[in-house]
Amino acid sequence: MGVWQLIKSQFICLLLICYVFLVSGLIINLLQLCTLPLWPISKQLYRRINCRLGYSIASQMVALLEWWSGTECNLYSHPESYKYFGKESAIVVLNHNIEIDFLCGWTFCERFGVLGSSKVLAKKELAYVPLIGWMWYHLEIVFCKRKWEEDRRTVAQSLQNLRDYPENFWFLLHCEGTRFTEKKHQISMQVAESKGLPKLKHHLLPRTKGFNITVQNLRGPVTAVYDSTLNFRNNETPTLLGLLSGKKYHGDMYVRRIPMESIPEDEGECGAWLHKLYQEKDQFQEEYSQTGRFPGAVLTPARRPWTLLNWLFWASVLLYPLAGLLVRLVSSGSSATILTTAALCVAVSVGMRWMIGQTEIKKGSSYGNKDAPVNNN
Ligand SMILES: CCCCC/C=C\C/C=C\CCCCCCCC(=O)SCCNC(=O)CCNC(=O)[C@H](O)C(C)(C)COP(=O)(O)OP(=O)(O)OC[C@H]1O[C@@H](n2cnc3c(N)ncnc32)[C@H](O)[C@@H]1OP(=O)(O)O
Numbered sequence: 001m002g003v004w005q006l007i008k009s010q011f012i013c014l015l016l017i018c019y020v021f022l023v024s025g026l027i028i029n030l031l032q033l034c035t036l037p038l039w040p041i042s043k044q045l046y047r048r049i050n051c052r053l054g055y056s057i058a059s060q061m062v063a064l065l066e067w068w069s070g071t072e073c074n075l076y077s078h079p080e081s082y083k084y085f086g087k088e089s090a091i092v093v094l095n096h097n098i099e100i101d102f103l104c105g106w107t108f109c110e111r112f113g114v115l116g117s118s119k120v121l122a123k124k125e126l127a128y129v130p131l132i133g134w135m136w137y138h139l140e141i142v143f144c145k146r147k148w149e150e151d152r153r154t155v156a157q158s159l160q161n162l163r164d165y166p167e168n169f170w171f172l173l174h175c176e177g178t179r180f181t182e183k184k185h186q187i188s189m190q191v192a193e194s195k196g197l198p199k200l201k202h203h204l205l206p207r208t209k210g211f212n213i214t215v216q217n218l219r220g221p222v223t224a225v226y227d228s229t230l231n232f233r234n235n236e237t238p239t240l241l242g243l244l245s246g247k248k249y250h251g252d253m254y255v256r257r258i259p260m261e262s263i264p265e266d267e268g269e270c271g272a273w274l275h276k277l278y279q280e281k282d283q284f285q286e287e288y289s290q291t292g293r294f295p296g297a298v299l300t301p302a303r304r305p306w307t308l309l310n311w312l313f314w315a316s317v318l319l320y321p322l323a324g325l326l327v328r329l330v331s332s333g334s335s336a337t338i339l340t341t342a343a344l345c346v347a348v349s350v351g352m353r354w355m356i357g358q359t360e361i362k363k364g365s366s367y368g369n370k371d372a373p374v375n376n377n
């Protein structure tokens with residue numbers, strides 16, 4: 001292990017990165033709150049400002065991936081698809097078995113200039129994650145309870161609101177609805193069997209309702225679906241904690257552009273189309289596991305300096321006062337103050353650990369874990 005790698009793996013570095021993220025995030029969340037009065041005056045200005053503020057939070061996590069850990073994310077695609085990336089709004093369909101898949105998505109959003117405006121159909125629980133959830137509120141992220149009877153109205157309404165969004169955005173959909181585990185896979189393949197659908201080896205059976213409602217409500221302003229398939233080399237299983245300790249991973253993502261016109265409007269046909277898409281994705285994953293390659297050519301855009309510059313800005317603003325505070329604390333000699341500060345640090349660390357836990361598959365929900373309903377038809 002090199003000296004730089006050794007430094008990066010020290011706990012103090014993790015603490016400092018989390019400190020900058022936390023304090024800058026709170027400041028940005030506060031600024032976002034201050035923009036609320038703009039909404040009735042100029043909705044589009046409110047949205048444009050919040051895209052920039054959101055960028056300042058999300059790009060710190062991208063900087064962690066690209067600059068701190070040095071993780072490589074290769075893009076496999078086709079030139080006729082590539083020329084549209086970043087120049088239109090799109091629905092992104094992505095597999096969901098890797099803890100940092102959202103960050104690999106974010107890194108491409110950043111490189112194509114749509115990070116601040118990126119959207120997702122996210123489970124409602126994520127709305128309560130401090131900083132990220134609060135940021136998402138101002139970015140008009142669409143949340144679902146994964147209970148169709150409740151979601152059908154709220155999700156449709158939130159999607160309708162995005163139709164006049166003033167910036168190009170990528171709308172991420174994990175159609176599997178939950179992250180891959182062996183048990184969830186087994187259960188979803190029972191569902192596939194009961195529906196007479198071919199079994200998938202690398203994916204859960206996609207849920208079609210969310211995709212269908214998204215296509216229905218965004219058709220027009222959104223001109224394409226980006227079918228995206230992600231995997232990591234040498235069976236790497238990347239984690240957020242690994243990134244924080246400076247571990248470098250090697251990801252590959254295959255993205256192909258499918259024009260919106262080729263997606264059926266009829267609900268049943270649209271669902272069948274999605275099932276077929278997942279069968280194709282399964283073949284791409286199979287090819288990757290056998291050859292270490294996806295179809296298409298490697299067309300990875302270079303990382304840009306903005307995420308690093310944004311992080312350096314916040315670090316220089318926030319680390320200097322922290323150092324001053326620590327010096328004054330120690331020189332005060334008051335054990336009560338020192339103990340209170342230590343207790344506060346422990347509480348904040350526990351909070352940050354909880355947030356990181358949100359990305360861990362082993363702490364995931366039980367959605368898709370229950371035995372499939374018996375099909376009596
Ligand atoms: C280049 C790439 C860059 C990309 C990056 C771009 C942007 C990045 C932006 C942000 C990054 C942030 C990352 C955050 C990630 C967080 C993501 C999540 O939170 S994923 C979880 C939430 N999202 C979803 O669930 C979306 C998919 N789900 C759906 O579409 C669902 O249909 C639903 C709308 C949520 C409704 O769910 P519900 O369970 O209520 O209904 P369903 O129709 O799904 O279920 C009933 C239906 O399913 C059949 N069934 C039963 N059991 C199973 C099973 N185990 N597997 C599959 N199917 C099952 C059942 O028989 C019913 O079938 P039918 O409809 O035929 O009757």
Ligand SMILES: CCCCCCCCCCCCCCCCCC(=O)OC[C@@H](O)COP(=O)(O)O
Pocket residue numbers: 017018021060061064099102123126129132174177178179352355356358359363364365366367
């Ligand atoms: C500079 C960076 C410093 C980093 C410090 C740590 C910050 C931690 C931030 C946590 C951010 C959480 C944001 C999004 C997490 C996405 C999680 C996810 O992928 O959700 C899973 C759901 O799809 C499905 O849930 P399950 O049913 O599988 O359960």
